[in-house]
Amino acid sequence: MKKIIVLLLCIFLLAGCTEAVKTEKIHVTAGHEMQVHFIDVGQGDSILIESPSGKTMLIDGGVKGAGQQIVSYLKELGINKLDIVVATHPDADHIGGLIPVLDNMMIEQFYDSGKVHTSQTFEEMLTRIDEKNIPYHVPKIGDDIVFDKDVNVKVLNANEQATDNNDASIVLKMTYGDVSFLLTGDAGVALEKEMLQYDVKATVLKAGHHGSNTSSSEEFIQAVKPEVTILSYGEDNKYGHPHAEVVDRLQAIGSKIYATADLGTITVSTDGVNYAVNGKETSRVETGNKPSKEVAPTTAIEIVSKDLVTEIVGIKNSGQQAVSLKGWQLISIEGHQVYNFPNLSLQPGKIIYITSGTNAREGQNYLKWTTKQIWLNDGDAAQLRNEKGELVSELE
Numbered sequence: 001m002k003k004i005i006v007l008l009l010c011i012f013l014l015a016g017c018t019e020a021v022k023t024e025k026i027h028v029t030a031g032h033e034m035q036v037h038f039i040d041v042g043q044g045d046s047i048l049i050e051s052p053s054g055k056t057m058l059i060d061g062g063v064k065g066a067g068q069q070i071v072s073y074l075k076e077l078g079i080n081k082l083d084i085v086v087a088t089h090p091d092a093d094h095i096g097g098l099i100p101v102l103d104n105m106m107i108e109q110f111y112d113s114g115k116v117h118t119s120q121t122f123e124e125m126l127t128r129i130d131e132k133n134i135p136y137h138v139p140k141i142g143d144d145i146v147f148d149k150d151v152n153v154k155v156l157n158a159n160e161q162a163t164d165n166n167d168a169s170i171v172l173k174m175t176y177g178d179v180s181f182l183l184t185g186d187a188g189v190a191l192e193k194e195m196l197q198y199d200v201k202a203t204v205l206k207a208g209h210h211g212s213n214t215s216s217s218e219e220f221i222q223a224v225k226p227e228v229t230i231l232s233y234g235e236d237n238k239y240g241h242p243h244a245e246v247v248d249r250l251q252a253i254g255s256k257i258y259a260t261a262d263l264g265t266i267t268v269s270t271d272g273v274n275y276a277v278n279g280k281e282t283s284r285v286e287t288g289n290k291p292s293k294e295v296a297p298t299t300a301i302e303i304v305s306k307d308l309v310t311e312i313v314g315i316k317n318s319g320q321q322a323v324s325l326k327g328w329q330l331i332s333i334e335g336h337q338v339y340n341f342p343n344l345s346l347q348p349g350k351i352i353y354i355t356s357g358t359n360a361r362e363g364q365n366y367l368k369w370t371t372k373q374i375w376l377n378d379g380d381a382a383q384l385r386n387e388k389g390e391l392v393s394e395l396e
Contacts, residue, residue, distance in 0.1 A: 033271050041069065042234035047059040051150070055148045080105065083109065084111065084147060089170070090115055092334045095122065102132065139170065166214075169184065178203075178272060179203045192215065204275075211231040227255060228258065233261050302316060304316045315351065342367070358371060
């Protein structure tokens with residue numbers, strides 16, 4: 001009888017100890033969730049991280065026009081201060097939206113690739129940082145960014161000497177417990193190959209360069225083995241992102257694909273053990289260029305030339321009548337920078353040239369926009385809009 005009582009007592013104590021262990025595990029994870037928001041900014045990148053202890057990090061901000069949208073999103077989440085802001089590289093579709101963020105949010109630290117760019121957007125960003133006395137850092141490969149004691153943030157790439165903006169991209173691997181995120185900016189295939197010397201395996205991959213085939217090589221995808229891949233790109237974008245071969249590679253390894261163009265902002269939540277995505281898997285990702293939904297009105301005015309290096313855009317009147325350009329605009333799509341035409345008429349058969357950059361000139365048939373660099377050398381579409389805001393001509 002005593003043996004039975006002792007046995008029952010042991011069983012009771014063992015059950016109690018087991019329950020205590022379960023309770024302790026729940027206590028550790030409850031309220032200690034990290035959220036990573038891949039914000040829908042159209043054709044661009046912007047990622048917000050909320051750490052388990054409530055720290056915040058914003059990586060990139062899309063184009064300048066997306067900045068107020070990001071500020072509103074942050075404030076809806078009750079965020080009025082950012083502990084860290086990272087500009088992965090100086091392309092306008094990554095840093096443009098950071099300017100309104102700098103204007104409206106308190107920022108403790110700013111990390112930049114250090115890659116110098118002469119664009120107006122980049123200069124404006126640096127001016128804001130300087131005016132607000134925000135601590136400015138250029139990280140090195142192998143650095144750990146101090147963010148949250150439970151989250152490791154490792155720099156896998158940062159190159160201020162890169163000849164190409166994309167190759168300067170700050171690439172971060174962020175690990176919380178068993179769940180990791182690889183955030184690649186616009187890192188290209190050559191850069192991916194260099195990073196293979198590090199541990200790039202990750203639970204969640206933010207695919208490089210918006211799903212372009214200039215990134216996400218088969219070798220890299222095989223090394224990362226992402227369970228989830230986020231594609232951040234704009235619907236009906238002119239680049240044809242995401243490219244079919246990238247989608248095929250991801251699907252071949254069984255990665256679940258989520259696209260901001262399909263689902264809007266995507267949030268991945270994790271307690272360091274499990275994770276959840278607040279959207280459905282994109283079962284079929286559209287690839288390739290789609291025709292523009294905007295139909296240009298019939299006009300004899302068109303953009304006939306665009307030199308991104310010398311920063312000269314030619315506009316011609318191919319019609320039989322003079323056309324007033326008062327209220328018209330020339331737009332750099334990547335930086336969303338706008339030139340407003342003066343009150344002038346373009347005569348039949350004549351060409352005018354809009355100039356910018358250090359060699360900008362004016363006089364005769366040349367109009368001076370600014371001495372700052374406007375056009376991105378690695379690709380920037382130009383749009384011409386009339387006084388009603390209608391798209392008249394576009395040159396990619």
